[in-house]
Every structure is written in structure tokens, then in C-alpha cells.
Amino acid sequence: MKCPVCGGPCLENTADVVQQREGRFLPCSSCRTTILDKQSPPSFRRKAPCPACGKRPLDEVVADCWTIMAEEGDLAPTAPVMAAGIPLIHPGLALMAPPHLGDASMIFLSRSVTQKAADRIVAEIPEVKGVVHDGGEVPGIAEIDGTTPEYHTNTLLAGCDVRANIFETEEAPVIVFMQQSYAHIEYPRGFDPKLVATATEIIRYQPEVFVDAACGVGTLGITAGQHGIPRVIMNDAWGYAAYWAAVNLDVNRRTLGLDNVDIHITYGNIQENPVRKEPLKVADAFGDGKHYEVWWGDLHNLKEVLPKKVDLTVIDLFGKENRVKMADAVRRWKRETGGEVFIP
Ligand SMILES: [Zn+2]
């Protein structure tokens, strides 16, 4: 599958990416170690990558971003390293030590980066895959209940901001891709309580029909699918979540026992108007007696298109700190759709 953002190979060789994850960011025996003080400007001049493995320590790559931003006037010469931005490793993994980066293995998220510096960062620093301007708001839907839904996005300035996370489960690793400008920051920690909660509930209830009602890019729905459930239905009102959930079903289809994933919409459809209230089917996937679906719409309208009996639903609403809203969503789901419901 071609990358829907850059048309390039961002989504290729995903099986190798998963398989090689453990050694991906490890230094070789010739690698140098560089740890910079993040509270000060980098006292550092650019050095060539390790001659043996071609990687560089993460801090050196961030220092290069800082230097370009300072040269372009985005940062004061006295600004600390940490003021430059946040490096997001691609693919995101639970790391035991500071990573050593090869080419196209980091998305740089920055509040102060401008277009000119972003272009230079992507052109001059091969480890950086894309530069995103952080507008200061968490990307996604802020409010869906009004007449005009409110949402926030960040802005891709240069390169491609498609990035993956790899989560470990008891069954098999789950790899999920997203476009970072349109996704909240999530990062595998090695022990991911939401994935554990999902697996636990599935083992407990053995559902025939499982719904991931606010699926994001599909992490929990795919984790559930690893347990051989015949029907999995994933849904999100945020188009940039639903579309990537469909892509991620395809990327993980081997571990899910799916033969084919048909995606019915284009990325352009999402970009026109990223929030939907009425459900629209994004994808169907079949294989080995299974039928998985991805929908794009408000979870409370999903009942119109769900099977008559839903056994188990996970509701992982974004902004879960709003307990009143969460409790209301769960109560409404139990009343209108039924079955067991859990918040991971
Ligand atoms: Zn791409």
C-alpha cells in the first residue's frame, strides 16, 4: 500500500519492521554515546554517523534540529535543547536505553519551528522523516455535540508525518500507523494497561461480537482481534482515526487471520471534512470465518448499523478525564445497544 500522505513507501515491509524492532535503535559496538543537557543550548557540532552502522544518538539529531532552528531565527541562541521540540521515534517502541537513529526514524514536533527551518531539517537531517508544527492543542475532536463539530489539528510542514507504534501483547506485536499531525501522542511503554484490560475482558466474556466504539487508530480493536473473535466492529467519529484503523487492519491482517481488507473511502474524503456523526463504512475485512468492519461516525449513531446482539464493547473516549461524560456514554450504550461494556 502506498502512503496516502506522501505516496512513498512508508507502509511497506511492515513485517520486517516488526521483526527487526528489537535491534532497531540499539547502538553497535562502534557507536558513540552522546547525552546532552536538555536544559541548556547544545554545545555540540554536527558529527558524521557511526561508520559501522550509520546510526546517530537521538540527542545529536535533536541538537541538529535545534541548530537549524536557531540559524533560522526560530530559537534564541540561549534557548535550551528541550525548547526545540519533541522527537517521536518511528516506529515507536518501549525503549530500554536512549535510541540510536537510522534514516527516516523520527518525526519532529515543534511549537516554534517555521516553514523554512522545517524544510531545511528534512533536507539536511536524514534521520528526520517529517516536521510537524504543534499548534498547542491536542489533535482530534474537541466537541461533537454542537451543530458544527469542533476539532484541532497540527500542521505537517515538511516530509511525511506517518509514524507507527509497536505494542507488545501476549499474542503477537500490534503495529499501528497514524498521521501524527492528526493524532494525539501515544507511545508504547512495554506494559500498556489498556491492552491488558482489553485482553482480560475478552478472555472473561469470550464475545462473538466485539465493538471498539471509539477506536482511534485501532490499537484495542486489533488487540481484541488477536483472540480469534468472529466479528469485530471498530468505529471512530474522527476520520483520521477511522481511516488509519482500516489501514492498520490491513497491516496486521496476518496476525489477525484476515485474507483481505477492502477500504471503501479515500484519504481525500477524510481531508474534506474529518468529523462525521452519521456512520459511514470505511472498510470490510474477511478471512477464516471472520468479518471485521471499520465505521466512521458518532458512536451513539452506530446502533443503526450494528448486529442485533453485541456481546462486548470497549469505550475508550478521548478526554476520559471527563468522568461525567464517560459515565453517560457507557450508560447510554448499555441502554441503546446492550451487552457488556468496559472502559480500558
Ligand atoms: Zn508517507
Ligand SMILES: [Zn+2]
Ligand atoms: Zn554504530
